[in-house]
Ligand SMILES: Nc1ncnc2c1ncn2[C@@H]1O[C@H](COP(=O)(O)OP(=O)(O)O)[C@@H](O)[C@H]1O
Ligand SMILES: C=C(OP(=O)(O)O)C(=O)O
Ligand SMILES: [K+]
């Protein structure tokens with residue numbers, strides 16, 4: 001048992017050159033998968049630090065495993081009490097966390113502030129590039145926090161669900177957070193706790209309170225979520241409530257003042273929710289903060305395409321989705337959302353319960369590894385840990401399972417040439433945008449066919465990098481930008497390694513020469529490496545001349 005877990009947790013050495021064909025899974029192929037890659041030379045320690053911010057984790061991975069060994073799938077960790085110390089955050093960053101997520105449902109603002117500042121300190125002092133995401137609480141119906149204790153509901157027992165506020169516990173009485181929770185609920189409806197942890201039948205309604213009989217016994221966990229069902233269909237809830245509550249707006253203000261990179265909005269209902277927040281952020285001069293739509297309700301599924309189009313990225317929030325739709329529908333919904341996001345060029349995070357058993361145990365279940373691998377095979381941009389990192393005893397191990405499982409599946413997908421099955425419709429409408437898009441289409445095609453070592457792209461807002469990433473190219477994409485906000489926002493893009501340079505010159509040849517030379521000085525590219533360089537940068541805001549090109553550079 002231990003040795004199986006051990007081999008799963010050790011990083012797979014990956015070959016350094018891309019595979020251009022789809023080899024059969026012969027024993028020979030399987031063996032070559034485990035072949036160690038040559039070690040790259042280390043950075044020149046005598047020279048002063050060059051003006052190029054290349055994160056220390058990717059840089060060391062590049063040295064150890066070569067270009068093709070760089071992981072493509074991004075990893076998000078929810079920070080909770082189990083991993084909020086500086087030392088624990090540092091270990092997660094070293095283990096490949098690219099985004100630290102703070103769930104504003106839990107913890108105090110002071111606590112969140114402490115974590116954000118710690119992440120930023122580590123970025124500064126240790127050369128990491130970890131972005132920060134806040135995740136709003138949203139309006140949802142749940143039991144009022146019972147502290148750490150959970151309650152067992154026995155078959156046939158009668159319970160009152162009330163909005164009355166009281167201290168401590170009353171037998172067979174559950175406080176609910178939202179006054180209108182019983183609106184539209186009728187006798188005979190089913191009250192389902194946490195998507196099925198326990199089920200009740202509504203037997204009486206007294207004012208706003210519900211009297212319910214337990215028909216499927218189980219556990220009521222702290223802050224358990226409530227949903228009502230009639231004849232197999234969800235009974236609408238919260239529809240009158242805004243997506244963002246007063247507390248959410250306060251949390252957003254807090255996020256702006258702390259300089260977070262992403263705001264994930266819970267229980268999105270339609271595209272207006274996103275548009276509203278995005279225009280608010282622009283007015284507040286915080287337009288660089290990316291807004292992610294969490295798909296976790298029936299309403300969000302009904303308006304899926306519009307929501308995705310309006311957002312800067314999406315989270316498949318399978319936890320609450322499983323409360324609102326039958327569980328057996330979740331795999332297809334995930335696949336569909338992932339597919340639409342790639343088509344619309346929006347990064348997508350697959351979230352919740354990926355390695356749930358690792359909250360307690362040091363190894364995952366085989367089913368969990370299969371689930372993680374399937375998300376990677378679907379080319380999700382990012383995978384997310386929730387309780388596994390926030391409260392679990394094995395946060396780093398869980399992260400390393402994500403790292404190793406995603407690395408392995410990325411390699412197999414490359415060997416099977418799976419990215420050539422991705423259909424990518426034209427997105428751009430105007431001619432300049434269509435040119436950029438075509439340049440990226442062709443660049444990836446060339447990069448894969450020529451078997452280049454890396455793609456370099458110069459990008460102000462990360463758009464060109466995303467257009468390259470959309471095709472899931474074999475080589476890694478090094479995205480050079482002069483904006484730290486853009487750099488951090490690229491941390492959710494599959495296969496993109498964002499690198500900050502002090503400024504993008506108006507002379508594009510100088511940018512190319514300069515960055516290749518800086519990367520060479522650090523030992524990150526070497527003589528003989530082949531780099532495909534894509535540029536599409538408006539060189540000057542006064543005269544927006546655009547320099548567009550694809551060049552193949554043989555590093556001298
Ligand atoms: N900042 C925090 N403080 C305390 N506990 C947290 C924090 N963040 C997350 N958790 C814990 O981790 C669990 C999983 O996190 P998450 O999936 O984000 O939340 P939830 O289960 O509320 O949807 C939560 O149920 C909660 O117990
Ligand atoms: C990620 C999710 O949201 P939260 O953890 O905030 O409930 C989810 O529901 O899967
Ligand atoms: K949340």
Ligand SMILES: [Mg+2]
Nearest residue numbers: 296317319320
């Ligand atoms: Mg949720």
